[in-house]
Structure formats: structure tokens, C-alpha cells
Amino acid sequence: MKQNKDDICMKVIGLTGGVGSGKSLVADLLERKYQAYLINMDQIAHNLMKKGNLSYQLILEYFGMEILNEAGEIDRKKLGSIAYKDEERLSRLNSFTHPYVIQYTKKQIEEQKEKRLVCVETALPLQAGLEDYCDEIWYVFAPEEVRRERLKKTRNYDDKKIEMIFKNQITEEEYKRLSTHVLENYQVSVSLEKQIEILLAGK
Ligand SMILES: CC(C)(COP(=O)(O)OP(=O)(O)OC[C@H]1O[C@@H](n2cnc3c(N)ncnc32)[C@H](O)[C@@H]1O)[C@@H](O)C(=O)NCCC(=O)NCCS
Numbered sequence: 054m055k056q057n058k059d060d061i062c063m064k065v066i067g068l069t070g071g072v073g074s075g076k077s078l079v080a081d082l083l084e085r086k087y088q089a090y091l092i093n094m095d096q097i098a099h100n101l102m103k104k105g106n107l108s109y110q111l112i113l114e115y116f117g118m119e120i121l122n123e124a125g126e127i128d129r130k131k132l133g134s135i136a137y138k139d140e141e142r143l144s145r146l147n148s149f150t151h152p153y154v155i156q157y158t159k160k161q162i163e164e165q166k167e168k169r170l171v172c173v174e175t176a177l178p179l180q181a182g183l184e185d186y187c188d189e190i191w192y193v194f195a196p197e198e199v200r201r202e203r204l205k206k207t208r209n210y211d212d213k214k215i216e217m218i219f220k221n222q223i224t225e226e227e228y229k230r231l232s233t234h235v236l237e238n239y240q241v242s243v244s245l246e247k248q249i250e251i252l253l254a255g256k
Pocket residue numbers: 071072073094095098099129130132133134136143147150151154155175176177180181218221222
């Protein structure tokens with residue numbers, strides 16, 4: 054736990070879980086109910102990929118012009134369909150973004166002088182190095198079948214895309230091993246808000 058400028062104790066929570074588990078939902082609750090400052094590492098990566106930004110040039114040099122849309126911006130769908138198919142390509146893509154995303158995240162945390170709670174969201178806790186700068190790591194869990202249905206319904210992802218992303222993320226056991234707490238987000242009868250309240254109270 055960090056003591057910031059005005060002697061406020063600040064807790065940094067790393068929020069992780071597989072695609073579609075509900076990380077953004079938990080982050081949203083933390084912001085609305087507990088005024089947490091949110092950092093979304095995917096969003097940072099996407100910003101870094103915008104034309105003129107740090108990762109844009111590196112990605113373009115390696116993947117070529119075919120990943121650009123008419124406006125000259127990186128078309129993430131095209132990039133994803135190429136990168137997810139091949140381990141080497143995905144690892145190169147990660148090398149063009151992850152170090153800078155981590156750097157930016159740490160800077161954002163340092164800059165929060167008046168916040169008691171900072172929440173760092175990522176599906177990739179190892180690559181993000183969450184353990185280095187988070188006080189707690191919360192794993193949002195929902196079974197694969199539930200996540201698959203959500204992603205089909207709300208994002209129009211097809212089975213092939215879902216399988217490719219699942220394959221490139223760590224297993225339930227690995228998420229659990231590196232996390233300090235687990236939140237369940239798949240049963241209507243188990244309130245997410247209540248689970249968050251309990252974790253924040255340190256019970
Ligand atoms: C590969 C990309 C361009 C594909 O774009 P697309 O719009 O199709 O996918 P989208 O961004 O919606 O991602 C869907 C989900 O896939 C998962 N995911 C994203 N990147 C990865 C990855 N490198 N490996 C495994 N899972 C990933 C995340 O759960 C994400 O929310 C995109 O996923 C991306 O920008 N990835 C890099 C993200 C990143 O570096 N995050 C920071 C971690 S430190």
C-alpha cells in the first residue's frame with residue numbers, strides 16, 4: 054500500500070480474468086461506488102497503436118501495410134486475425150506494446166495523488182507484470198461456456214475468434230495461482246457488489 058502526498062493510503066488492485074469474464078463490469082462498479090481511478094491496459098495499448106504513436110510504427114514495420122484501413126490507421130480486426138494465428142507474430146506484437154503499456158501504467162499510478170483506490174485492468178497479468186506494482190490481484194471468474202455465450206451475444210465474436218483468444222490466455226488454474234482474491238461473475242444469485250464490498254472491507 055502506497056502513502057501518497059497528502060498522507061492518503063492508496064491501494065492498487067490488479068483486475069484480471071479471461072476475455073468476457075466481466076472485468077470491465079467490476080471496474081465500473083469500483084469507479085461508481087468507490088471512486089476508484091481506472092486504468093485499462095488494453096485501452097492504453099490501443100492508444101499507443103494510433104497513427105503517430107509509439108507502437109504504430111513498430112507494428113507497421115513488422116506486419117506491413119495490409120493491416121491499415123483507408124484512413125491509414127491500424128485495423129485491429131485485421132491485425133488480430135493475423136497475430137492470433139501465429140505464436141511468433143503475437144509475441145512480436147506484444148513486444149511492440151507491452152513494455153510501453155507497463156511504463157505508462159506505472160506513471161499513471163504514480164500520478165494519483167488523491168485517490169484511495171486504483172484499479173488496473175488486464176486479461177494478461179503475467180505480461181503486464183501486475184505483481185510488481187499491485188497490492189492485490191483480483192481474478193474475475195466465469196466458466197468458459199458462459200464467457201463464450203456473452204461474447205457471441207454482445208460482441209458478435211464467432212467460435213473461431215473466441216477459441217483463438219482463449220488459447221492465448223492463461224488457464225483458470227494459472228489465473229488463480231497468481232491472484233490474491235477471486236470474484237465469481239456467473240450466477241445471478243451471487244451478487245458481484247456484495248463480493249466487492251467484502252473484499253474491500255478486508256474480510
Ligand atoms: C490483437 C488486437 C489488436 C485484436 O483486436 P480486436 O479488436 O480484435 O480484439 P480486442 O481488442 O477486442 O481484444 C479482445 C480481447 O482479447 C484479449 N487479448 C487482447 N490481446 C491479447 C493478447 N495479446 N493475447 C491474449 N489475449 C489478448 C483481451 O481479453 C481483449 O479484451 C487486440 O486484442 C490488442 O490490441 N491486443 C493487445 C492488448 C494489449 O497489449 N494489452 C496490454 C496488456 S499489458
